[in-house]
Amino acid sequence: xxxxxxxxxxxxxxxxxxxxxxxxxxxxxxxxxxxxxxxxxxxxxxxxxxxxxxxxxxxxxxxxxxxxxxxxxxxxxxxxxxxxxxxxxxxxxxxxxxxxxxxxxxxxxxxxxxxxxxxxxxxxxxxxxxxxxxxxxxxxxxxxxxxxxxxxxxxxxxxxxxxxxxxxxxxxxxxxxxxxxxxxxxxxxxxxxxxxxxxxxxxxxxxxxxxxxxxxxxxxxxxxxxxxxxxxxxxxxxxxxxxxxxxxxxxxxxxxxxxxxxxxxxxxxxxxxxxxxxxxxxxxxxxxxxxxxxxxxxxxx
Numbered sequence: 001x002x003x004x005x006x007x008x009x010x011x012x013x014x015x016x017x018x019x020x021x022x023x024x025x026x027x028x029x030x031x032x033x034x035x036x037x038x039x040x041x042x043x044x045x046x047x048x049x050x051x052x053x054x055x056x057x058x059x060x061x062x063x064x065x066x067x068x069x070x071x072x073x074x075x076x077x078x079x080x081x082x083x084x085x086x087x088x089x090x091x092x093x094x095x096x097x098x099x100x101x102x103x104x105x106x107x108x109x110x111x112x113x114x115x116x117x118x119x120x121x122x123x124x125x126x127x128x129x130x131x132x133x134x135x136x137x138x139x140x141x142x143x144x145x146x147x148x149x150x151x152x153x154x155x156x157x158x159x160x161x162x163x164x165x166x167x168x169x170x171x172x173x174x175x176x177x178x179x180x181x182x183x184x185x186x187x188x189x190x191x192x193x194x195x196x197x198x199x200x201x202x203x204x205x206x207x208x209x210x211x212x213x214x215x216x217x218x219x220x221x222x223x224x225x226x227x228x229x230x231x232x233x234x235x236x237x238x239x240x241x242x243x244x245x246x247x248x249x250x251x252x253x254x255x256x257x258x259x260x261x262x263x264x265x266x267x268x269x270x271x272x273x274x275x276x277x278x279x280x281x282x283x284x285x286x287x288x289x290x291x292x293x294x295x296x297x298x299x300x301x
Contacts, residue, residue: 091281096144
């Protein structure tokens with residue numbers, strides 16, 4: 001089994017057409033057909049059925065495609081990693097950011113890092129923490145900003161960068177907007193704007209309401225911070241939000257009120273794969289992140 005056979009097979013499977021695969025690869029159609037036939041002979045199964053000028057994957061072909069794509073991706077990643085080991089100041093870092101995590105310092109981190117290491121580029125991915133862990137397990141990303149930070153997980157190692165308070169956002173038209181602090185139990189009759197289900201901030205909010213012994217009246221669920229802030233500004237409802245997210249791009253008509261009880265915090269940190277070493281460029285960035293946030297929270301934001 002040769003690498004070019006895998007490449008020819010994947011291209012043909014993706015396009016479902018030998019001629020189009022030939023044009024895309026700049027290889028004669030007869031050469032592609034010959035290599036795929038050799039691959040089928042070696043595997044002992046047909047990978048395609050022919051329908052006129054088109055081709056379709058057989059059941060065995062679909063099974064082989066999933067593993068072939070993964071194997072080819074691993075091979076290409078290995079090539080990239082070797083290049084990085086030869087030149088640590090080059091490479092591509094695939095960085096994850098968990099949904100509903102407003103890391104307002106991230107653009108500064110990326111800017112400062114790029115000034116020091118201009119040869120290292122980034123590819124950003126966003127999703128829930130379980131999804132980002134899945135991407136790390138697949139090898140699709142290398143590092144991720146996560147909140148909450150997983151305490152124990154066999155696939156990732158975690159480190160906390162900082163912890164932030166949850167605060168209450170209230171329209172200045174609201175009767176409680178002048179309060180310096182307020183207990184969540186005093187808000188049981190309010191209309192709440194919150195994050196959609198399965199996001200960590202939604203679970204944190206529901207757990208807090210449970211502690212305060214009431215079921216919240218949720219009038220809107222979303223995942224975009226600015227949308228939630230705008231709805232609060234219009235006095236459509238009130239919302240709980242991380243203090244760093246609340247401080248960024250806050251509408252003039254919104255007040256930030258401290259939550260007296262229960263005290264709600266969330267951790268923000270970095271997750272890394274536990275079963276493999278970071279490539280040199282990833283290790284450089286990982287150390288940079290740790291030092292950046294250590295300085296930021298040691299001397300004040």
